[in-house]
Amino acid sequence: xxxxxxxxxxxxxxxxxxxxxxxxxxxxxxxxxxxxxxxxxxxxxxxxxxxxxxxxxxxxxxxxxxxxxxxxxxxxxxxxxxxxxxxxxxxxxxxxxxxxxxxxxxxxxxxxxxxxxxx
Amino acid sequence: xxxxxxxxxxxxxxxxxxxxxxxxxxxxxxxxxxxxxxxxxxxxxxxxxxxxxxxxxxxxxxxxxxxxxxxxxxxxxxxxxxxxxxxxxxxxxxxxxxxxxxxxxxxxxxxxxxxxxxxxxxxxxxxxxxxxxxxxxxxxxxxxxxxxxxxxxxxxxxxxxxxxxxxxxxxxxxxxxxxxxxxxxxxxxxxxxxxxxxxxxxxxxxxxxxxxxxxxxxxxxxxxxxxxxxxxxxxxxxxxxxxxxxxxxxxxxxxxxxxxxxxxxxxxxxxxxxxxxxxxxxxxxxxxxxxxxxxxxxxxxxxxxxxxxxxxxxxxxxxxxxxxxxxxxxxxxxxxxxxxxxxxxxxxxxxxxxxxxxxxxxxxxxxxxxxxxxxxxxxxxxxxxxxxxxxxxxxxxxxxxxxxxxxxxxxxxxxxxxxxxxxxxxxxxxxxxxxxxxxxxxxxxxxxxxxxxxxxxxxxxxxxxxxxxxxxxxxxxxxxxxxxxxxxxxxxxxxxxxxxxxxxxxxxxxxxxxxxxxxxxxxxxxxxxxxxxxxxxxxxxxxxxxxx
Numbered sequence: 001x002x003x004x005x006x007x008x009x010x011x012x013x014x015x016x017x018x019x020x021x022x023x024x025x026x027x028x029x030x031x032x033x034x035x036x037x038x039x040x041x042x043x044x045x046x047x048x049x050x051x052x053x054x055x056x057x058x059x060x061x062x063x064x065x066x067x068x069x070x071x072x073x074x075x076x077x078x079x080x081x082x083x084x085x086x087x088x089x090x091x092x093x094x095x096x097x098x099x100x101x102x103x104x105x106x107x108x109x110x111x112x113x114x115x116x117x118x119x
Numbered sequence: 120x121x122x123x124x125x126x127x128x129x130x131x132x133x134x135x136x137x138x139x140x141x142x143x144x145x146x147x148x149x150x151x152x153x154x155x156x157x158x159x160x161x162x163x164x165x166x167x168x169x170x171x172x173x174x175x176x177x178x179x180x181x182x183x184x185x186x187x188x189x190x191x192x193x194x195x196x197x198x199x200x201x202x203x204x205x206x207x208x209x210x211x212x213x214x215x216x217x218x219x220x221x222x223x224x225x226x227x228x229x230x231x232x233x234x235x236x237x238x239x240x241x242x243x244x245x246x247x248x249x250x251x252x253x254x255x256x257x258x259x260x261x262x263x264x265x266x267x268x269x270x271x272x273x274x275x276x277x278x279x280x281x282x283x284x285x286x287x288x289x290x291x292x293x294x295x296x297x298x299x300x301x302x303x304x305x306x307x308x309x310x311x312x313x314x315x316x317x318x319x320x321x322x323x324x325x326x327x328x329x330x331x332x333x334x335x336x337x338x339x340x341x342x343x344x345x346x347x348x349x350x351x352x353x354x355x356x357x358x359x360x361x362x363x364x365x366x367x368x369x370x371x372x373x374x375x376x377x378x379x380x381x382x383x384x385x386x387x388x389x390x391x392x393x394x395x396x397x398x399x400x401x402x403x404x405x406x407x408x409x410x411x412x413x414x415x416x417x418x419x420x421x422x423x424x425x426x427x428x429x430x431x432x433x434x435x436x437x438x439x440x441x442x443x444x445x446x447x448x449x450x451x452x453x454x455x456x457x458x459x460x461x462x463x464x465x466x467x468x469x470x471x472x473x474x475x476x477x478x479x480x481x482x483x484x485x486x487x488x489x490x491x492x493x494x495x496x497x498x499x500x501x502x503x504x505x506x507x508x509x510x511x512x513x514x515x516x517x518x519x520x521x522x523x524x525x526x527x528x529x530x531x532x533x534x535x536x537x538x539x540x541x542x543x544x545x546x547x548x549x550x551x552x553x554x555x556x557x558x559x560x561x562x563x564x565x566x567x568x569x570x571x572x573x574x575x576x577x578x579x580x581x582x583x584x585x586x587x588x589x590x591x592x593x594x595x596x597x598x599x600x601x602x603x604x605x606x607x608x609x610x611x612x613x614x615x616x617x618x619x620x621x622x623x624x625x626x627x628x629x630x631x632x633x634x635x636x637x638x639x640x641x642x643x644x645x646x647x648x649x650x651x652x653x654x655x656x657x658x659x660x661x662x663x664x665x666x667x
Contacts, residue, residue, distance in 0.1 A: 007315075007316055008269075008314070008316070009272075009479065010319055010323045010324060010327030010355070010479065011323055011326045011327050011330055011479035011481055011482060012291050012292070012295060012327075012330050013288070013291070014330070015326065015330045015481045016481040017288075018336060019289075019292065020285075020288075021281050021282075021288050022282075022285060023281065030279070047480070047482060048481040050484060051477075051481075051484075052480070070480040071479070071480065073275040073279065074276075074279040075275065075278075075279040075284035076275075076284075078279065078281075118627075119626075
């Protein structure tokens with residue numbers, strides 16, 4: 001991943017999805033979290049979908065992160081991820097709403113309190 | 120008195136005699152003269168007749184000559200001029216067969232020869248002018264299309280509305296096609312390919328070529344090369360163009376419901392890209408013509424490419440000549456269509472560490488990589504390398520024997536392509552190999568990456584890759600492993616956490632000296648010098664201590 005290519009990409013983005021730009025489901029957003037499952041891989045998986053699975057490799061990434069790693073537009077990754085979700089190879093979780101994210105101030109205070117406890 | 124008549128008579132007689140004599144002489148001479156005249160007349164007559172004959176002959180010869188020249192002007196020269204463009208046309212010979220060997224015949228031939236030379240020169244001049252004009256135009260168009268491509272790709276990155284993206288994808292594809300045509304026209308006209316690329320994976324060049332075509336859905340690329348097989352920078356674009364043109368031919372001449380199969384394989388002298396279609400195929404003379412075009416031996420004239428000009432094969436010919444590539448169209452495909460084989464020689468190949476720079480997402484995976492994947496238990500990262508990876512290594516290395524045996528420049532590339540097994544053995548038996556886990560995971564697929572262990576700060580995807588085999592094959596950080604050469608980031612994190620927790624725990628107890636702390640830290644794990652066992656133990660400690 002270190003060697004991000006500098007020049008003009010040889011392979012255009014539309015090849016990853018076979019020219020399709022409309023995902024099979026509309027639920028995926030930029031910050032939806034994709035998680036790979038351990039299901040058996042179909043043998044005839046398109047190369048780009050396989051690469052996406054390899055990138056996830058059992059872990060979780062947001063759509064936008066995946067797009068950055070695959071060097072593809074978000075729209076193409078959404079198509080790929082939607083296809084994989086349809087096949088049950090990837091689980092997509094909606095993004096964590098902003099309000100539900102823990103407050104950094106609070107976290108900082110908790111950490112300070114813990115440190116104070118230890119000392 | 121008498122004397123006078125006598126005298127007169129005598130005189131008369133003498134006069135008569137002399138007159139007679141003279142007259143006789145005169146007569147004789149007259150007769151002689153007449154005879155001579157007659158003879159002269161005869162001679163003149165014969166000469167006249169000779170002259171007439173000669174005149175007739177000359178007139179005849181002149182007529183023949185004129186007819187021959189007229190024939191030259193009206194028939195032979197036009198035929199010769201047409202023949203310059205259409206070699207199958209027969210130039211008629213002279214009117215009379217006997218002219219052929221004569222001086223006249225030689226002169227006429229010289230005239231035709233001069234004409235041929237002049238026509239050839241003129242054609243070259245006109246062609247060069249046409250090519251220069253077209254080169255300039257296509258160059259501008261090509262540059263414009265690249266700018267358009269940049270804009271389109273920028274838009275693709277910025278907006279992710281599906282409808283807009285669909286349009287952008289379509290436009291991008293259309294743009295690629297126009298670009299291909301402009302580029303091919305420029306190449307045929309003797310221009311440079313027009314784009315400098317960096318060193319790229321070969322499979323990327325092939326997939327990139329595929330993307331430039333209308334029927335790219337029908338192309339199936341099978342990648343049988345060692346992972347990381349790459350092209351040197353100046354060969355990337357030519358290979359992409361050649362593959363695109365060969366694929367275009369294959370797609371064009373095969374039924375829309377058939378596939379075009381591309382195979383990337385290792386050959387002794389380099390790498391071959393084989394393109395098979397199940398189309399109509401070519402007749403023998405077509406194949407010979409195509410082979411002549413792609414061989415690039417003869418200079419290409421625009422006027423020979425037909426109307427509309429068929430530039431694909433001509434462009435391939437130009438590129439094969441310029442870049443020392445070779446394309447073979449001489450054998451029919453087992454699918455019934457055409458088989459095109461592009462040979463990329465070793466001096467145009469290079470190697471990119473696939474761990475460092477992966478091929479594009481849509482480029483097909485190498486089939487060689489599949490071997491270790493299908494059997495993840497074959498190599499477990501937590502096992503010692505000396506036992507596990509070292510025996511596994513020779514298999515991928517010896518399988519493509521050119522890598523090991525060939526004396527070609529590829530083998531002496533900076534990456535130690537199995538030049539000697541020692542660096543690997545060393546790298547793998549060293550207990551404190553900085554990044555053994557990625558090396559182990561990648562080793563069978565790309566042994567050459569082993570001497571360059573991936574740096575520890577390699578970011579997200581790599582770390583995630585490591586997760587699955589751990590979970591799937593071996594219990595996480597199993598204590599039974601005799602030795603782990605180095606720590607994975609997880610282990611490092613666990614160890615640091617444990618250290619912190621232990622320190623905190625110790626601080627919570629009666630105050631001790633720092634030496635005691637050290638002792639505690641080092642004596643906590645099981646007696647084995649095993650890092651992973653160490654970690655497991657410490658992990659427990661961490662869990663036990665964190666609630667505090």
